Amino acid sequence: MSTLELTRSLATTNNTKIVLLVMDGLGGLPLQPGGLTELEAAHTPTLDRLASEGTLGQIVPVRTGITPGSGPAHLALFGIDPIEHAIGRGVIEAFGVGLPVGEHDVAARGNFCTVDSAGLITDRRAGRISTAAAEPLVAQLGAARVPGVEVELRHVKEYRFAVVMRGADLAADIADTDPQINGVVPHAARARTPGSERAARLYNQWIAAAQPILRAQPAANMFTLRGFSGDPRLPKFSETYKLRAACAAMYPMYRGVASLVGMQVQKVTDASPAAALAAVRSAWAANDFIFVHIKPTDSYGEDGDFAGKQKTIETVDAMLPDLLDLKPDVLLVTGDHSTPARMQSHSWHPVPLLLWAPATHRPDRSTRFGERDCEGGGLGTLPATDVMPLAMAHARRLAKYGA
Amino acid sequence: MSTLELTRSLATTNNTKIVLLVMDGLGGLPLQPGGLTELEAAHTPTLDRLASEGTLGQIVPVRTGITPGSGPAHLALFGIDPIEHAIGRGVIEAFGVGLPVGEHDVAARGNFCTVDSAGLITDRRAGRISTAAAEPLVAQLGAARVPGVEVELRHVKEYRFAVVMRGADLAADIADTDPQINGVVPHAARARTPGSERAARLYNQWIAAAQPILRAQPAANMFTLRGFSGDPRLPKFSETYKLRAACAAMYPMYRGVASLVGMQVQKVTDASPAAALAAVRSAWAANDFIFVHIKPTDSYGEDGDFAGKQKTIETVDAMLPDLLDLKPDVLLVTGDHSTPARMQSHSWHPVPLLLWAPATHRPDRSTRFGERDCEGGGLGTLPATDVMPLAMAHARRLAKYGA
Numbered sequence: 081m082s083t084l085e086l087t088r089s090l091a092t093t094n095n096t097k098i099v100l101l102v103m104d105g106l107g108g109l110p111l112q113p114g115g116l117t118e119l120e121a122a123h124t125p126t127l128d129r130l131a132s133e134g135t136l137g138q139i140v141p142v143r144t145g146i147t148p149g150s151g152p153a154h155l156a157l158f159g160i161d162p163i164e165h166a167i168g169r170g171v172i173e174a175f176g177v178g179l180p181v182g183e184h185d186v187a188a189r190g191n192f193c194t195v196d197s198a199g200l201i202t203d204r205r206a207g208r209i210s211t212a213a214a215e216p217l218v219a220q221l222g223a224a225r226v227p228g229v230e231v232e233l234r235h236v237k238e239y240r241f242a243v244v245m246r247g248a249d250l251a252a253d254i255a256d257t258d259p260q261i262n263g264v265v266p267h268a269a270r271a272r273t274p275g276s277e278r279a280a281r282l283y284n285q286w287i288a289a290a291q292p293i294l295r296a297q298p299a300a301n302m303f304t305l306r307g308f309s310g311d312p313r314l315p316k317f318s319e320t321y322k323l324r325a326a327c328a329a330m331y332p333m334y335r336g337v338a339s340l341v342g343m344q345v346q347k348v349t350d351a352s353p354a355a356a357l358a359a360v361r362s363a364w365a366a367n368d369f370i371f372v373h374i375k376p377t378d379s380y381g382e383d384g385d386f387a388g389k390q391k392t393i394e395t396v397d398a399m400l401p402d403l404l405d406l407k408p409d410v411l412l413v414t415g416d417h418s419t420p421a422r423m424q425s426h427s428w429h430p431v432p433l434l435l436w437a438p439a440t441h442r443p444d445r446s447t448r449f450g451e452r453d454c455e456g457g458g459l460g461t462l463p464a465t466d467v468m469p470l471a472m473a474h475a476r477r478l479a480k481y482g483a
Numbered sequence: 484m485s486t487l488e489l490t491r492s493l494a495t496t497n498n499t500k501i502v503l504l505v506m507d508g509l510g511g512l513p514l515q516p517g518g519l520t521e522l523e524a525a526h527t528p529t530l531d532r533l534a535s536e537g538t539l540g541q542i543v544p545v546r547t548g549i550t551p552g553s554g555p556a557h558l559a560l561f562g563i564d565p566i567e568h569a570i571g572r573g574v575i576e577a578f579g580v581g582l583p584v585g586e587h588d589v590a591a592r593g594n595f596c597t598v599d600s601a602g603l604i605t606d607r608r609a610g611r612i613s614t615a616a617a618e619p620l621v622a623q624l625g626a627a628r629v630p631g632v633e634v635e636l637r638h639v640k641e642y643r644f645a646v647v648m649r650g651a652d653l654a655a656d657i658a659d660t661d662p663q664i665n666g667v668v669p670h671a672a673r674a675r676t677p678g679s680e681r682a683a684r685l686y687n688q689w690i691a692a693a694q695p696i697l698r699a700q701p702a703a704n705m706f707t708l709r710g711f712s713g714d715p716r717l718p719k720f721s722e723t724y725k726l727r728a729a730c731a732a733m734y735p736m737y738r739g740v741a742s743l744v745g746m747q748v749q750k751v752t753d754a755s756p757a758a759a760l761a762a763v764r765s766a767w768a769a770n771d772f773i774f775v776h777i778k779p780t781d782s783y784g785e786d787g788d789f790a791g792k793q794k795t796i797e798t799v800d801a802m803l804p805d806l807l808d809l810k811p812d813v814l815l816v817t818g819d820h821s822t823p824a825r826m827q828s829h830s831w832h833p834v835p836l837l838l839w840a841p842a843t844h845r846p847d848r849s850t851r852f853g854e855r856d857c858e859g860g861g862l863g864t865l866p867a868t869d870v871m872p873l874a875m876a877h878a879r880r881l882a883k884y885g886a
Contacts, residue, residue, distance in 0.1 A: 081566050457858070458833075458854070483553070
């Protein structure tokens with residue numbers, strides 16, 4: 081039995097409240113040998129107090145050494161093994177730009193490309209066409225119609241866009257039309273299993289309707305489709321944990337993953353911790369569990385902006401007393417993965433974890449919320465999928481296993 | 484390959500002796516923020532010396548966040564994954580009161596209840612009838628007979644009793660007769676698979692014979708049966724580890740689990756550490772592995788008696804020099820789970836682990852046997868199922884894997 085199944089079989093309900101505060105890309109690295117990480121350098125009096133009172137640890141996002149994208153990393157935090165429950169590329173792309181993918185929909189990622197007069201691909205990424213040039217093309221493609229289904233499109237970035245086809249009975253087991261090399265014509269959409277034949281045929285009809293619209297465009301006169309995928313049918317928080325769960329996140333990608341696991345998505349007006357806090361407040365009464373997502377830690381990390389990431393952490397720390405005033409029973413503070421400013425990218429390093437649950441936490445020797453204290457913390461080094469069982473246990477929402 | 488299978492494939496024999504000393508419910512919590520746990524508060528000069536010389540760590544009983552019963556928690560200590568090898572409720576109840584369950588037997592847990600003149604259940608627990616009132620009823624039920632099988636009964640507590648039916652060819656895949664609600668008649672015992680039909684029929688015959696005996700009893704005029712289960716056929720220590728293993732435990736439940744994994748159960752005269760030590764002495768010559776079980780740490784924890792739990796630990800510490808005089812090659816001191824006096828219940832918190840094996844242990848920086856030192860100990864945080872491979876390795880009883 082998986083940990084998820086075990087947790088589900090033991091989940092009970094009560095009146096406790098759990099907050100999972102995720103600073104995206106929280107884990108970091110010192111800029112110089114012997115230096116401090118972004119989190120260690122930050123002035124965080126409240127997080128340090130919670131670290132002294134509670135228990136620290138560090139989580140491994142997916143597997144040791146594996147650098148995760150934000151989608152898999154968040155699934156793991158929600159207790160779902162991202163290796164067992166992969167979300168298709170098309171669905172991730174669609175959620176990333178706020179396009180919902182329902183139970184009977186099929187999403188795909190589109191790449192603009194160029195083809196010669198014989199239809200052979202000359203550049204699979206259309207010279208990495210700029211966002212400014214690509215956006216109008218996506219808008220024009222919206223005119224392509226297929227009877228019986230609805231097709232929704234949204235631009236992502238540069239040569240990439242997302243497409244979702246909606247209609248009854250669509251299944252997504254369809255091979256990419258991208259042939260992965262130049263000098264050949266794009267493949268037709270081809271069903272890999274009989275159940276997906278209808279969707280493949282409709283996608284081919286849509287490609288045939290869309291192609292003429294681009295024909296005269298010099299920058300990108302064709303496109304390919306990849307990562308056909310449907311609703312991953314993830315376990316929902318209400319069933320798995322018997323939790324009424326809400327999401328306070330501003331970015332579509334995180335709102336998307338949260339809604340895939342059944343969270344109520346709250347309105348968040350901007351990227352500031354204050355806006356996240358306001359969303360938490362409005363969700364408080366009607367929910368048992370609130371996932372709060374803070375994006376700029378990751379963005380500054382990706383930009384190599386150590387000070388910006390440090391400052392974001394300090395802003396979150398300053399917001400915490402107001403969050404604590406709501407009196408959560410269990411507060412977990414962590415990240416989905418590390419994004420060290422020094423590396424300017426996601427990384428595989430374990431992520432600091434703070435557990436504060438005054439009724440049941442076991443204090444360790446930690447006095448600061450930072451990588452070095454977390455490494456020696458009382459929770460040890462855990463897989464990220466252990467975060468939810470831990471939250472449930474401290475919320476007293478798990479029955480005893482066996483006699 | 485599971486850890487158990489790998490360990491089995493590498494197990495060898497020699498003359499070393501292993502002692503696994505389990506203080507039930509050992510892990511604790513401070514009563515006040517910043518305070519000490521029961522184990523940390525205890526004056527334990529010998530355990531502290533062993534901690535300084537040896538290596539500490541902490542074990543996760545079943546999975547992170549999961550609070551185990553004593554049965555599953557002990558299975559894990561014995562190297563058997565309790566999620567993969569669940570022991571049925573009836574068997575646990577039977578072992579708990581010292582009723583053996585053999586390979587062809589089917590055990591069940593009985594609950595006294597009350598029924599009205601139409602046979603409809605009016606109280607599923609017979610008003611939680613007292614032990615004093617229930618014991619004579621169990622004795623009277625002993626008169627019910629079924630040709631071809633033997634039925635043995637024993638009272639457990641209040642409205643609960645255990646029943647074991649012994650005879651050839653009995654299988655336990657039988658649904659509960661307890662309908663889980665008042666206002667209906669108890670179900671008949673119903674086989675869920677063909678192989679269990681004979682046992683279900685015999686149980687129904689026994690119920691029919693037993694029912695009239697209770698008919699005139701005002702306190703409890705009927706009973707239901709739950710958790711039909713047979714011998715879980717657990718891997719035996721002699722096969723898995725090539726160890727001659729003995730159990731020094733006073734309580735039936737622990738003696739039962741130990742005998743299910745093939746340990747020789749020793750006579751233990753009372754609950755004191757001294758009585759356990761006497762049992763260890765008498766088992767010493769003929770065994771390679773001795774499991775010593777100390778119950779009062781858990782009982783005091785359940786009672787919320789911090790000082791009582793602390794004192795029990797001190798008594799165990801005082802007994803250790805005599806145990807060490809026997810010259811074990813490997814001594815492991817741990818608990819099956821945590822029972823913080825503050826929570827008055829089992830909990831999911833990791834459990835302190837001390838490994839002392841002078842020929843091979845790797846000293847860490849620990850100087851005290853307590854939660855905080857264990858959290859930072861050299862063994863890290865381990866699943867409880869790693870305790871036996873660790874014991875076997877330090878006893879030099881595991882061959883090298885691969886060339």
